[in-house]
Amino acid sequence: MDAVLKEWADRVRDAAERQGKLRIRGGGSKDFYGGAPAGETFDTAGFRGIVAYEPTELVVVARAGTPLAELEAALAEQGQCLPFEPPHFGYPAVLGATAGSGATVGGMVAAGLSGPRRATVGAVRDYVLGVRLIDGRGELLAFGGQVMKNVAGYDVPRLMAGSLGTLGLIAEVSLKVLPLPVAVRTLRFSIDEATALSRLNEWGGRPLPLAASVWHEGALTVRLAGARAAIEAAQAALGGEVVADDVAAAFWQSVREQTHPFFAGSEPLWRLSLASTTPPMGLGPQLIEWGGALRWLRGDQGAERMRAVAAQAGGHATLFRGSEALKAAAGAFQPLPPALLQIHRRLKAAFDPQGVFNPGRMYPDF
Amino acid sequence: MAFVNDVRFAADKRAILARLRAVLPPGALLADEEELRPYECDGLTAYRALPLLVALPQTEAEVQAVLRACHDLKVPVVPRGAATGLSGGAMPHEDGVVLSLARFRKILRIDPLARTAIVQPGVRNLAVSEAAAPFGLYYAPDPSSQIACTIGGNVAENSGGVHCLKYGLTVHNVLKVRGFTVEGEAVEFGAAGLDAAGLDLLAVINGSEGLLAVITEVTVKLTPKPELAQVVLAYFDDVQKAGNAVADVIAAGIIPGGLEMMDKPATHAVEPYVKAGYDLEAEAVLLCESDGTPAEVAEEIERMKAVLEKSGATSLVVSRDEAERLRFWAGRKAAFPAVGRITPDYLCMDGTIPRKRLAEMLEAIADLSAKYGLRCANVFHAGDGNLHPLIMYDANQPGELERATAFGAEILELSVRLGGTVTGEHGVGVEKIDVMAAQFTAAEIEAFHRLKAAFDEKGLLNPGKGVPTLARCREYLQTRAGIAPSSVSSDAAPRF
Ligand SMILES: Cc1cc2nc3c(=O)[nH]c(=O)nc-3n(C[C@H](O)[C@H](O)[C@H](O)COP(=O)(O)OP(=O)(O)OC[C@H]3O[C@@H](n4cnc5c(N)ncnc54)[C@H](O)[C@@H]3O)c2cc1C
Numbered sequence: 096m097d098a099v100l101k102e103w104a105d106r107v108r109d110a111a112e113r114q115g116k117l118r119i120r121g122g123g124s125k126d127f128y129g130g131a132p133a134g135e136t137f138d139t140a141g142f143r144g145i146v147a148y149e150p151t152e153l154v155v156v157a158r159a160g161t162p163l164a165e166l167e168a169a170l171a172e173q174g175q176c177l178p179f180e181p182p183h184f185g186y187p188a189v190l191g192a193t194a195g196s197g198a199t200v201g202g203m204v205a206a207g208l209s210g211p212r213r214a215t216v217g218a219v220r221d222y223v224l225g226v227r228l229i230d231g232r233g234e235l236l237a238f239g240g241q242v243m244k245n246v247a248g249y250d251v252p253r254l255m256a257g258s259l260g261t262l263g264l265i266a267e268v269s270l271k272v273l274p275l276p277v278a279v280r281t282l283r284f285s286i287d288e289a290t291a292l293s294r295l296n297e298w299g300g301r302p303l304p305l306a307a308s309v310w311h312e313g314a315l316t317v318r319l320a321g322a323r324a325a326i327e328a329a330q331a332a333l334g335g336e337v338v339a340d341d342v343a344a345a346f347w348q349s350v351r352e353q354t355h356p357f358f359a360g361s362e363p364l365w366r367l368s369l370a371s372t373t374p375p376m377g378l379g380p381q382l383i384e385w386g387g388a389l390r391w392l393r394g395d396q397g398a399e400r401m402r403a404v405a406a407q408a409g410g411h412a413t414l415f416r417g418s419e420a421l422k423a424a425a426g427a428f429q430p431l432p433p434a435l436l437q438i439h440r441r442l443k444a445a446f447d448p449q450g451v452f453n454p455g456r457m458y459p460d461f
Numbered sequence: 462m463a464f465v466n467d468v469r470f471a472a473d474k475r476a477i478l479a480r481l482r483a484v485l486p487p488g489a490l491l492a493d494e495e496e497l498r499p500y501e502c503d504g505l506t507a508y509r510a511l512p513l514l515v516a517l518p519q520t521e522a523e524v525q526a527v528l529r530a531c532h533d534l535k536v537p538v539v540p541r542g543a544a545t546g547l548s549g550g551a552m553p554h555e556d557g558v559v560l561s562l563a564r565f566r567k568i569l570r571i572d573p574l575a576r577t578a579i580v581q582p583g584v585r586n587l588a589v590s591e592a593a594a595p596f597g598l599y600y601a602p603d604p605s606s607q608i609a610c611t612i613g614g615n616v617a618e619n620s621g622g623v624h625c626l627k628y629g630l631t632v633h634n635v636l637k638v639r640g641f642t643v644e645g646e647a648v649e650f651g652a653a654g655l656d657a658a659g660l661d662l663l664a665v666i667n668g669s670e671g672l673l674a675v676i677t678e679v680t681v682k683l684t685p686k687p688e689l690a691q692v693v694l695a696y697f698d699d700v701q702k703a704g705n706a707v708a709d710v711i712a713a714g715i716i717p718g719g720l721e722m723m724d725k726p727a728t729h730a731v732e733p734y735v736k737a738g739y740d741l742e743a744e745a746v747l748l749c750e751s752d753g754t755p756a757e758v759a760e761e762i763e764r765m766k767a768v769l770e771k772s773g774a775t776s777l778v779v780s781r782d783e784a785e786r787l788r789f790w791a792g793r794k795a796a797f798p799a800v801g802r803i804t805p806d807y808l809c810m811d812g813t814i815p816r817k818r819l820a821e822m823l824e825a826i827a828d829l830s831a832k833y834g835l836r837c838a839n840v841f842h843a844g845d846g847n848l849h850p851l852i853m854y855d856a857n858q859p860g861e862l863e864r865a866t867a868f869g870a871e872i873l874e875l876s877v878r879l880g881g882t883v884t885g886e887h888g889v890g891v892e893k894i895d896v897m898a899a900q901f902t903a904a905e906i907e908a909f910h911r912l913k914a915a916f917d918e919k920g921l922l923n924p925g926k927g928v929p930t931l932a933r934c935r936e937y938l939q940t941r942a943g944i945a946p947s948s949v950s951s952d953a954a955p956r957f
Binding site: 153238240244293411458 | 572573574575576598618619625629632647648649652653655659660661662665667669673683685686688712753754757759760813814815816842845846847880881883887888889893897901904908911912913914918928
C-alpha cells in the first residue's frame with residue numbers, strides 16, 4: 096500500500112477510535128456546496144498525480160488530490176476530455192482564466208457536479224469506472240476497475256459520485272474519457288422562455304448533435320458538437336445566429352464556472368433539477384440549462400415553496416449558494432422521504448459506522 | 462451440477478402458503494411440483510433448484526403484500542423476470558418464494574417530448590423500442606436477448622447490448638426506478654430530472670441482481686433514432702489481428718455505434734442458422750457500425766475502413782441497405798442460440814478486459830481449449846473489451862461440466878489478472894459467486910455484505926447470490942491455490 100494511504104488509513108482509524116470528525120478537503124473550491132463543513136480538516140492535496148493514462152483505452156486513473164486542471168490538460172494533449180465538463184468553481188474571477196482553480200479530482204467525484212454538456216453525454220457518475228477508498232474503519236478498499244463494463248459486486252464507484260465524502264475518503268479514481276468533438280458551433284436564438292423550452296424538448300427528440308443549451312433573458316444559446324457534416328446539417332435545420340468561436344467559448348466557460356453575471360451577487364442561488372418539459376415556473380430571474388432539466392433561480396422565494404415546486408415537477412431543489420443562516424434553516428438539499436432516509440442512514444453506518452467523515456455535509460443527521 | 466446455496470432458512474411451506482393465499486387472487490400462486498418445475502432455472506440451465514412457491518402478483522399492492530408476508534415469516538424471495546439471465550440470478554431458493562414480475566407487462570406511458578417511457582418491469586426490452594418507434598425514438602441498450610428479456614431484469618443486471626459502446630449500459634439509460642424494499646416499503650430511486658437528491662442509489666440498484674429491492678416500475682430514457690446506420694464487416698485471417706484492430710479503431714478517435722467480434726467457430730455456428738452472409742473462410746470478423754447523418758456516416762465509414770485495412774483486414778464489406786445491416790447484426794445477435802444448436806450444452810463466460818489485451822486473451826483461450834479438450838466459440842463486445850467465450854460441452858459425458866467449469870474459471874481469473882473483471886454484463890448470480898474471491902479481498906466482500914444489509918437487514922432478497930460468504934471465498938482460494946497456484950490474485954494484488 097502507498098505510504099501516504101497507509102498514513103491516511105491510520106488517521107481515519109484514529110479518528111474513529113476517539114470519536115473524531117474529519118472534514119475531507121481537496122482544493123476547497125466547493126466548500127460552499129452542501130451543509131457547512133465541520134471537523135478537523137483532512138487535506139487530500141498530498142496524494143496527487145495521474146497514475147495511468149492510456150488514450151487508446153479511453154481510461155485515466157488519477158489520485159484524489161490531483162488538480163482537475165492538471166488532469167484536463169493531460170487529456171487535452173491527447174485530444175481527449177472529461178465530456179461532462181465538471182465545474183471547477185475555484186478559478187480566480189477573471190474571465191477565461193485556465194490555471195490555478197484549486198479543484199481536485201477527488202473533490203470533483205465527491206461533489207458529483209457536471210457542466211453544460213451533461214444533458215447529452217451524461218454526468219460524472221456515468222464516467223466513474225473505479226475507485227479506491229478508505230472507509231470509516233480505516234480499510235483501504237477497491238471497487239470497479241479500468242474497464243467499461245463491470246457488474247461484479249455493487250456499483251460502489253458510482254455511489255461515490257455525489258456522496259460529498261460522507262461514505263468514504265476517495266483516494267484514487269478511474270474515469271472513462273472521450274475524444275474531444277471534431278467540431279463545435281454555437282447558435283443563438285432570440286425567443287421567450289416557453290418557446291425555448293418547447294424547442295429544446297422537440298429538438299432533443301431529433302438526431303441532432305446537441306451538446307449544451309442555455310436560456311437566459313430572452314436568448315437561447317445552443318452548442319452543437321460532433322462531426323463537421325452533422326453540424327452543418329443541424330445548423331441548416333435549426334437556423335439561428337452563429338456566435339463567434341471565442342465569444343462562444345468564453346460564454347460556455349462562464350456558465351460552467353458560474354462567472355456569468357447571472358450568478359454574481361449574494362442573493363440565494365437555487366438549483367432545480369426537474370423534468371425537462373416542466374413549463375415556465377414564474378419564480379423569478381433564472382438561467383436554464385440541460386435542455387430544460389436544470390433551472391437556476393436567484394432570490395429568496397422560500398425553501399418550502401422551492402421544494403414543493405421541484406417535487407411537483409418530478410425533481411428536487413438545492414440551495415446551491417446562500418448564507419450560512421439560510422442554509423442552516425432550509426438545509427442545502429431536498430429532504431428525503433422516510434424510506435429513502437432510512438436507507439441513507441443505514442448506508443452511512445455501513446461505510447462509516449462512527450460517523451467520522453464530513454458530518455452534516457449532506458443531511459443534518461450524517 | 463448442484464449449486465449448494467450456503468445461505469439457508471428454516472422453511473415452513475404450509476405457513477407461507479396460507480399467508481400468500483390470503484393476499485393473492487386465485488391463479489397467482491403456484492405450489493405443485495409440476496407447476497414449479499418450469500421455474501427451476503434461468504438461462505443458466507446447468508444449475509437448478511425448486512422453490513417452495515411461485516407468486517405471480519399483478520399489482521404493486523400484491524407485491525407489497527407478498528414481501529410483507531415473506532418478511533414476517535423470514536422466507537427468502539427471489540425476484541424473476543423472463544429468466545433469460547445467464548448467471549443463475551433468478552434461480553429459485555429451495556427455502557423460498559419466487560416473485561415473478563411476468564404479469565407486470567404494461568407500458569404505462571410514452572412521452573415523446575420528454576423522451577421517456579414509463580414501463581412495468583415485465584415489459585420486454587424490444588417492446589419499449591417498438592412502442593417508441595412511431596416517434597422516431599428507441600430504447601438504446603439492446604441485449605441480444607431483447608425479444609425476451611424484461612426491463613426489470615435489465616435494470617437488475619445492468620445489461621449491455623451491442624450498441625452500448627456509444628449509447629451506454631442500462632445504468633446510463635434509466636432515470637428512475639420504483640420498487641419495494643424487502644420489508645414492503647415503497648421506494649423511488651432517481652427522478653424525472655437528470656439527478657436526484659441524496660446518494661445516487663439509482664446507480665446501486667442497477668446491477669444489484671435482485672438483492673436490494675424489487676423493481677415494479679422503470680422510467681427509461683429514449684434516444685432519437687439516427688438518420689442512418691451502416692455497418693462494416695471486416696474479415697481477418699488471424700484472430701489476434703482482429704483483436705488488435707479493435708484497439709486501433711478506438712485509438713483513431715472513433716467511437717463506433719457498435720464494435721463486435723466473432724471468431725470462425727462462431728460464424729460457422731451462426732451462418733447455417735441465420736444466413737447472415739458471413740465469409741466462412743475468415744478466422745474472425747469485426748462488425749463496426751457508424752450512425753448519424755448520411756454525410757457524417759459516409760465520412761466515418763471511410764475513416765473506419767482506412768483503420769481496419771491498416772490493421773490487416775483481408776476484406777471489408779459495407780452494408781448496402783437497412784435490410785442488409787439488420788441481417789449482419791442478426792447473425793451476431795443469434796450467436797448464443799446458434800452455438801446452442803451445435804453442442805448439447807455450453808457455458809457462456811462474461812469477463813471484461815482492457816481492449817489492448819484482447820489478442821493476448823484470445824491466444825490464452827485457444828491454449829485452454831486444447832488443454833481441456835473442449836471447443837470454444839468466441840463472441841465479443843469487442844469495443845468494450847467484454848468477452849463471451851462459449852465453452853461447449855456435453856453434460857451427459859461424465860466430467861465434462863467440471864472441465865468446462867474449470868476452463869471458464871481460468872478465463873475469468875485471467876480476466877482479473879489482465880486488469881479486468883469476472884463479469885461485464887451477465888452478473889455474478891450463482892455462477893460466478895466463487896470466482897468473486899479472485900477479484901475482491903475479504904474486506905471488500907464484507908463491505909458488499911454491509912451495503913446489502915442497509916437495504917435488507919435480514920438478508921431475505923435473493924440470498925446466497927451475487928456476493929459470496931467469506932467461507933465460500935476461503936474455500937475457493939484454497940481449492941484454486943491447489944490447482945493453479947499462480948492464477949489467483951492475492952489480497953495485495955492491485956486492480957488499478
Ligand atoms: C441468448 C441470450 C443472449 C443474451 N445477450 C445478452 C446481452 O447481449 N447483454 C446482456 O447484458 N445480457 C444478455 N443476456 C442475459 C440476459 O438476457 C440479461 O441478463 C437480462 O437482463 C435478464 O433479463 P430477464 O428479464 O430475463 O431477467 P431474469 O433472468 O429473470 O433475472 C435476472 C436477475 O434480475 C433479477 N430481477 C428480475 N426482475 C427483477 C425485478 N423486477 N426486480 C428486482 N430484481 C429483478 C433476478 O432476481 C435475477 O437476479 C442474454 C441471454 C440470452 C439467453
